[in-house]
Amino acid sequence: MVKNPFTPTFGVNPPLLVGRDDLIEEFAASLDDGPGASGRATIYTGARGTGKTVMLNKVQEVAKKNGWLVISETATPGFVNRLAMIHLPSILTDLVDQGKKRISGVTLPFGAGGATWDNPTATTVATNFRSQLELVTDILVEYETGVLITIDEIHYRQIEELREFGATIQHAFRESRNVAFAAAGLPSAVSPVLNDDVLTFLRRAERYNLGRVGLSDVEEAIREPIEKNGRQIDAAACTKAAQATGGYPFLIQLIGQYIWRQHPKEKTITSSDVAEGITAARRRMGSLVYEPALADISSVDRTFLVAMSQDDGPSKMSDICSRLGVSANYGGQYRLRLIEAGMIESTAYGEVDFVQPLLREYLGDRAVSLGGQVVDSTQAQ
Ligand SMILES: Nc1ncnc2c1ncn2[C@@H]1O[C@H](COP(=O)(O)OP(=O)(O)OP(=O)(O)O)[C@@H](O)[C@H]1O
Numbered sequence: 001m002v003k004n005p006f007t008p009t010f011g012v013n014p015p016l017l018v019g020r021d022d023l024i025e026e027f028a029a030s031l032d033d034g035p036g037a038s039g040r041a042t043i044y045t046g047a048r049g050t051g052k053t054v055m056l057n058k059v060q061e062v063a064k065k066n067g068w069l070v071i072s073e074t075a076t077p078g079f080v081n082r083l084a085m086i087h088l089p090s091i092l093t094d095l096v097d098q099g100k101k102r103i104s105g106v107t108l109p110f111g112a113g114g115a116t117w118d119n120p121t122a123t124t125v126a127t128n129f130r131s132q133l134e135l136v137t138d139i140l141v142e143y144e145t146g147v148l149i150t151i152d153e154i155h156y157r158q159i160e161e162l163r164e165f166g167a168t169i170q171h172a173f174r175e176s177r178n179v180a181f182a183a184a185g186l187p188s189a190v191s192p193v194l195n196d197d198v199l200t201f202l203r204r205a206e207r208y209n210l211g212r213v214g215l216s217d218v219e220e221a222i223r224e225p226i227e228k229n230g231r232q233i234d235a236a237a238c239t240k241a242a243q244a245t246g247g248y249p250f251l252i253q254l255i256g257q258y259i260w261r262q263h264p265k266e267k268t269i270t271s272s273d274v275a276e277g278i279t280a281a282r283r284r285m286g287s288l289v290y291e292p293a294l295a296d297i298s299s300v301d302r303t304f305l306v307a308m309s310q311d312d313g314p315s316k317m318s319d320i321c322s323r324l325g326v327s328a329n330y331g332g333q334y335r336l337r338l339i340e341a342g343m344i345e346s347t348a349y350g351e352v353d354f355v356q357p358l359l360r361e362y363l364g365d366r367a368v369s370l371g372g373q374v375v376d377s378t379q380a381q
């Protein structure tokens with residue numbers, strides 16, 4: 001039996017990445033364009049499961065193909081130190097070794113494929129990030145290549161370190177060093193970072209919000225892995241599965257996995273496999289998608305979503321405000337925060353809707369209305 005090709009796991013590359021070609025090209029062009037290209041500082045934002053980590057994986061791949069060196073980090077405490085004391089020294093050790101080989105006539109370069117130092121083992125040297133980056137980029141001039149640093153899960157909690165990081169990268173850019181930087185984070189965690197007075201450099205970075213993927217791309221992301229793995233899916237069934245994802249990348253994988261699972265030994269995935277698969281996938285979405293997403297926002301914002309879930313379609317802002325007993329002005333602030341968090345979108349003047357239609361059902365099942373007051377029973381934390 002063929003292995004199920006779908007990957008509903010955070011951070012794991014999908015069998016087929018769709019809808020991001022433009023972004024990938026933008027990034028690749030920035031490497032070719034040389035120091036000063038704006039895409040050499042790029043930030044991807046998006047709600048949970050929209051594919052931020054996978055985008056960072058992709059730009060790393062692109063950089064490596066171009067012979068660049070890649071360092072991959074997460075913005076957890078101490079990340080600048082890890083860059084300065086582990087990643088960059090490890091690269092330096094390698095570069096020095098390569099240089100020695102070349103002197104003895106064995107020659108090197110990184111060539112296509114590049115190299116990554118995710119788990120550096122070199123002995124660490126007490127030093128600072130800026131001097132290490134300068135040393136590395138000075139040597140890389142010889143090889144006509146550069147270094148890409150990716151930082152996942154950017155969060156304002158790490159603002160001090162991000163300032164230090166940003167100042168060094170900015171300095172490297174000014175000196176026309178071959179450095180590129182790509183970061184990712186939830187919009188609500190990234191916004192305060194971008195508004196920081198000291199981090200003007202990050203504000204100028206290219207910022208892309210990873211949203212939904214178009215229906216035809218979703219169909220391709222479902223069909224191609226199925227066919228590549230020796231099975232097939234009816235056209236109508238594939239459309240139905242794609243529609244159920246709402247274009248949300250994580251659901252492409254989750255629904256894909258469940259529709260494949262129904263009758264894995266059969267050649268064809270039928271409409272009834274899709275219907276059953278969607279039902280089964282829905283049962284998992286609460287804990288995999290909605291609970292973490294709701295935990296990321298404040299309890300007042302959750303109450304706003306619960307109030308929206310009473311409507312069958314888009315909600316009128318005026319209705320929501322009266323349900324919550326708040327002024328239009330106050331309601332407008334919730335609205336902005338939730339749009340930024342990627343949870344809701346504006347559908348028409350004075351109207352909002354869920355980005356993920358199934359979230360309405362999920363909240364509707366959990367909200368209890370007590371004496372006209374909406375009580376949010378999803379209260380995380
Ligand atoms: N463009 C895409 N096409 C198909 N599948 C995708 C795409 N982008 C992401 N995925 C799949 O969606 C899931 C979530 O991706 P990823 O872990 O990158 O999301 P994320 O935005 O980093 O989430 P989090 O905020 O929780 O870190 C993974 O299973 C991944 O394979």
Ligand SMILES: [Mg+2]
Binds near residue numbers: 010053152
């Ligand atoms: Mg991620």
